[in-house]
Amino acid sequence: MKIVEQVLKGDKRAAGKLISMIEDDDPGATEALAAIYPHTGKAHIVGFTGPPGVGKSSLINRLIREFRVRDRKVGVVAVDPTSPFTGGAVLGDRIRMSDTGTDPGVFIRSMATRGHTGGLGLATFDAVKVLDASGIDLVFVETVGAGQSEIEIASRAHTTVVVQMPQSGDAVQALKAGILEIGDLYVVNKTDLGGADAMSSNLDFMLEERQGWRPLVIQTSALEGTGIKELADAINKHYRYLKGGAGWRRKESDRARKELYESMRRLLAESFADETEGITLEDTVGAIVARKTDARAAAKKLLRDLKLPK
Amino acid sequence: MAKKIRVLMAKPGLDGHDRGAKVVARALRDAGMEVIYTGLRQTPEDIVEAAIQEDVDAIGLSSLSGAHMVLFPEVVKLLKKRGAGDIVVVAGGIIPDDDIPRLAKAGIKAVFGPGTPLADIVAYFRSAAK
Numbered sequence: 001m002k003i004v005e006q007v008l009k010g011d012k013r014a015a016g017k018l019i020s021m022i023e024d025d026d027p028g029a030t031e032a033l034a035a036i037y038p039h040t041g042k043a044h045i046v047g048f049t050g051p052p053g054v055g056k057s058s059l060i061n062r063l064i065r066e067f068r069v070r071d072r073k074v075g076v077v078a079v080d081p082t083s084p085f086t087g088g089a090v091l092g093d094r095i096r097m098s099d100t101g102t103d104p105g106v107f108i109r110s111m112a113t114r115g116h117t118g119g120l121g122l123a124t125f126d127a128v129k130v131l132d133a134s135g136i137d138l139v140f141v142e143t144v145g146a147g148q149s150e151i152e153i154a155s156r157a158h159t160t161v162v163v164q165m166p167q168s169g170d171a172v173q174a175l176k177a178g179i180l181e182i183g184d185l186y187v188v189n190k191t192d193l194g195g196a197d198a199m200s201s202n203l204d205f206m207l208e209e210r211q212g213w214r215p216l217v218i219q220t221s222a223l224e225g226t227g228i229k230e231l232a233d234a235i236n237k238h239y240r241y242l243k244g245g246a247g248w249r250r251k252e253s254d255r256a257r258k259e260l261y262e263s264m265r266r267l268l269a270e271s272f273a274d275e276t277e278g279i280t281l282e283d284t285v286g287a288i289v290a291r292k293t294d295a296r297a298a299a300k301k302l303l304r305d306l307k308l309p310k
Numbered sequence: 311m312a313k314k315i316r317v318l319m320a321k322p323g324l325d326g327h328d329r330g331a332k333v334v335a336r337a338l339r340d341a342g343m344e345v346i347y348t349g350l351r352q353t354p355e356d357i358v359e360a361a362i363q364e365d366v367d368a369i370g371l372s373s374l375s376g377a378h379m380v381l382f383p384e385v386v387k388l389l390k391k392r393g394a395g396d397i398v399v400v401a402g403g404i405i406p407d408d409d410i411p412r413l414a415k416a417g418i419k420a421v422f423g424p425g426t427p428l429a430d431i432v433a434y435f436r437s438a439a440k
Contacts, residue, residue: 013393016365024313087314088339094360095349101356107363110346114314 001028004035007134012107015134019109022130023123033126036133041252043075043132044239047157049119049143054165055189056142057096058222059231064100066232067138075107075131075139079120082112089113093142107131118152119143122266125156125259154182155258158251159238161185161231164203166195180206183215184238187231191221211250213241271306315343315439318366320357321350322385323377330403330424331372337428338435354384361389361397367439368398371418378405383416390417398438402426 003021006014018036022029048056057078064074078093091110100106109131113121120143128139143153154160162183167190186203188196196219207215216234220227242248272281284302287293293301319335321328328350335345346364348357361369369389371382378401386399401413402422410421419438422431 012359013362013365016363020316020365082344083339086340087342089344090335090339091344091346094346094364098349098352098356101353102359108360109363110344112314112344 001032001035004032007036007130008039010135012134015107015130016109019123019127019130022126023111023114023121033129036129039133040129041132043128043137043139044159044235045128045132045139045141045157046159046161046235047141047143047153048161048163049153050145050163050187051165052145054145054163055222056145056163057093059163059187059189059220059228060093060140060142061097061099062220062222062225062228063140063232063235064097064106066228068100068103068105070232072138073105073136075128075136076109076142077124077127077131077139078108078110078142079124079144080110080112081144082114084115087114107134107136113144119145120152120156122262125255151182155254157255158242158248159184159235161187161235163187163189164199165190165193166199167193181210184213185231185234186215186217187227188217188219189222191219191226192223211247212245213238213247268306272302315368315435316364316366317343317345317435318357318361318364318369319345319347319372320352320360320369320385321348321372322352322354322357322381323373323375324351325372325374325403326350327374328372330374331370334370334372334402334422334428334431337432341432341436343435354381354388357385358388358392358394362392362394366397368400368435370435371399371401372403373401374404376404378403379409379412382413382418386417400434400438402431 003014003018007018018032022033048060050056060076067074076097080089080091080093082089089112091112094108094110097108109127111121111124111127116122124141128141131139141153141157160183162179166188188199200217200219203217218227218231218234220231242251284298288295288298317338319331321331331347335347338345348360371385373381382401389395389397398419399417400420400422401418405421405423413421420434
């Protein structure tokens with residue numbers, strides 16, 4: 001496919017268009033994904049999660065500059081929520097990354113969740129694949145930053161960075177289950193506000209080693225530009241840890257497994273969107289309500305008779 | 311689901327505020343579109359680069375301080391140069407009536423000055439994205 005060839009050569013317009021094609025599920029999207037997939041697997045994928053307003057985008061802006069100085073090619077996929085009422089979205093992460101402007105070694109794509117829950121969109125990691133295939137070797141993925149987004153990003157990225165800030169009641173928040181279990185790196189941003197030391201020591205006290213990696217706690221101020229080098233070093237340190245042992249392979253397996261389940265879920269949902277052999281899903285719903293069958297038995301029957309979409 | 315329309319709202323030049331651009335951004339969002347706003351003080355190069363990475367259907371350029379005759383045509387020119395001439399470019403802000411035909415000649419497809427009903431703007435972006 002021509003567009004795939006152009007992406008592999010590093011053509012930005014082609015990459016932008018291919019991401020749209022996949023996100024919109026245009027004809028040719030599946031074929032295009034299959035064509036670029038063998039060319040992926042080199043990029044280090046770093047996920048950023050944390051509450052809204054904590055400074056994820058601003059931190060990423062600083063990190064882009066730092067990694068460009070280190071001669072890396074950097075991609076960013078920044079996710080923002082789609083309104084459940086209007087279907088629209090204001091994608092406002094890129095505005096914090098305007099320093100990088102026309103740097104040819106940077107590619108920033110804003111994406112909306114488009115109804116998907118969990119802090120990421122369905123096509124988020126397909127966009128990552130396109131950037132990976134185009135020659136970008138470091139991709140930051142920024143989640144919406146609410147609810148269960150920490151869990152989802154941890155199973156999709158190689159390195160998960162949990163960003164927090166002091167003085168927001170989050171000293172206790174930070175101790176809640178989930179957050180403490182999924183991060184590889186913890187950042188206390190907005191040190192310019194004060195209270196960061198207490199938060200850092202709290203985190204440090206609570207974090208435990210997992211599979212040979214002890215999560216690092218780093219203090220930063222995206223506003224003042226402090227702690228950025230240390231954070232970049234930590235990201236690289238985690239990459240070396242993954243590559244130096246079984247970590248990379250384990251993460252790649254986690255990623256592939258998660259994607260497989262997601263793909264099956266999607267196909268299932270799509271195949272039941274239309275009629276199957278004249279019996280619609282609504283007919284089955286009616287039968288359940290009328291106690292002619294129960295949901296579990298009905299589900300088994302539907303799956304047995306399943307015809308997948310083309 | 312109907313295809314999502316993606317729009318870039320951009321402010322080239324040195325304007326001091328962006329209230330109008332944000333109002334339009336919200337209206338487009340409420341109409342179901344995905345709006346990327348790149349903030350103040352963008353150069354035409356910044357705007358075109360963003361439009362290409364984000365693969366938008368249209369760009370809304372806003373200027374309040376008189377830079378439109380220099381910067382807006384530059385955006386159109388750069389888009390063509392980068393192979394993205396199919397992206398529709400419209401304008402808003404403080405644009406003197408006399409400049410509107412000249413902007414049209416430079417490739418700006420519509421100008422929405424102060425007082426334009428938001429519904430008109432939304433309708434235009436909807437039809438332009440097809």
